[in-house]
Amino acid sequence: MNDSAEPTNDPQDMGKAKDAAAKDTVVAAAAHAATAHATNADAEALAHWGEGGGAQDDPARDWLALTAASADMDTVATADGLYRYVSPASRRLFGWDPIEVQGHHRDEYIHPDDLPVLRARRASIPASGVFTMAFRFRCADGSYRWTETTSRRVEAGGTSFVVETVRDISERQKGALLLQRQALTDPLTGVANRIVLMDRLRQALRRRDRRKGVLAVLLLDLDRFKVINDSLGHHIGDRVLRAMAERLLRFLRGSDTLARLGGDEFVIVAEDVVNEQAAVELGRRITQAGREPFRVGDEEFVCTVSVGIVTTAHSQHSPERLLQEADLALYRAKDRGRDRAEVFNEALRTTMVGRLGTERNEPPTLGCVVDGCRAHDRVRCGSEV
Numbered sequence: 001m002n003d004s005a006e007p008t009n010d011p012q013d014m015g016k017a018k019d020a021a022a023k024d025t026v027v028a029a030a031a032h033a034a035t036a037h038a039t040n041a042d043a044e045a046l047a048h049w050g051e052g053g054g055a056q057d058d059p060a061r062d063w064l065a066l067t068a069a070s071a072d073m074d075t076v077a078t079a080d081g082l083y084r085y086v087s088p089a090s091r092r093l094f095g096w097d098p099i100e101v102q103g104h105h106r107d108e109y110i111h112p113d114d115l116p117v118l119r120a121r122r123a124s125i126p127a128s129g130v131f132t133m134a135f136r137f138r139c140a141d142g143s144y145r146w147t148e149t150t151s152r153r154v155e156a157g158g159t160s161f162v163v164e165t166v167r168d169i170s171e172r173q174k175g176a177l178l179l180q181r182q183a184l185t186d187p188l189t190g191v192a193n194r195i196v197l198m199d200r201l202r203q204a205l206r207r208r209d210r211r212k213g214v215l216a217v218l219l220l221d222l223d224r225f226k227v228i229n230d231s232l233g234h235h236i237g238d239r240v241l242r243a244m245a246e247r248l249l250r251f252l253r254g255s256d257t258l259a260r261l262g263g264d265e266f267v268i269v270a271e272d273v274v275n276e277q278a279a280v281e282l283g284r285r286i287t288q289a290g291r292e293p294f295r296v297g298d299e300e301f302v303c304t305v306s307v308g309i310v311t312t313a314h315s316q317h318s319p320e321r322l323l324q325e326a327d328l329a330l331y332r333a334k335d336r337g338r339d340r341a342e343v344f345n346e347a348l349r350t351t352m353v354g355r356l357g358t359e360r361n362e363p364p365t366l367g368c369v370v371d372g373c374r375a376h377d378r379v380r381c382g383s384e385v
Helices: 011-035 040-047 059-068 089-094 115-123 170-184 194-206 225-232 234-249 276-290 319-335 346-360 377-382
Strands: 073-078 083-086 130-138 144-156 159-168 214-222 257-262 265-273 294-296 299-301 305-312 341-343
Touching (some): 144 170, 194 214, 194 319, 214 234, 214 276, 214 319, 234 257, 234 265, 234 276, 234 294, 265 276, 276 305, 305 319
Parallel strands (some): 305 341
Antiparallel strands (some): 073 083, 073 159, 130 144, 144 159, 257 265
């Protein structure tokens, strides 16, 4: 017995087949009209193609053949978002067989974090509008890939469709994220850089009037780091800086910021610290951590840390002033023997201003320029720090 399908002349079956073919033609017509930038009248003509002519110049069929070879995924969805057509590129780009996607709502494949913005954007586009948006598309393996999707609404055969071209931009997005990361992080340690630090300080100060506790800024300097660089080499010094950054991160909350100013200086910004004493305790724990030996290859050594601390409960402070005050406290820590934490107060400012006036009348030590020199840089001029 032959199980193969037999051709039928049943008028009802032939009618169903004709309706299905007509629907496919309408879908292809809508897509062709959108991607070829044709008018709605062109789409209508395509939708009614075949009612009285031959099949030699079928533009809808040609469009389907072209999309099958396209590097991008082309889709046609109903006005309420159900996929009616998905091009074969879905297999290569996202691992989906087209038949697996057809009949499903397009929102099922959009990353949940991107969906609210995408829906709002769709609602703002006129009925005949075109828009392009980047979002993450779900792959068959559950991962997501960044896409750039251009959407257009068209009418074909009396039905509204949404035609989309979905382009994979994952590599481009990775490059953009890498550039962004390079612009905002310290290339050696991976922590925040000065640009991010100043922005975080400005934001934290703006929030001061609405927050409890105090804002604490801790300026850290590695003691005698120059000796490590000069005696063991800069490659060892770089590894020490990376290890110190990792060590410091152990003491921070998710809301805190660790930044590297450059050289051997780091800054910690901590919001909502209970009080000044809590900031002092954090500084004490950091100095204790600095006494733990570093092991780099066959070398083992200790690189202690000096810390300058300033706290404020007021939004009137400026980021620059906070760093200057932390710097004065750091100078006192260096002046008192290093490997310790000191807190800024106004008496310290008065003392330092008086001392600066005295030093301006003295010849610079070891060629160090006094005017414009940061406070604790003078310690560096007289001895290794």
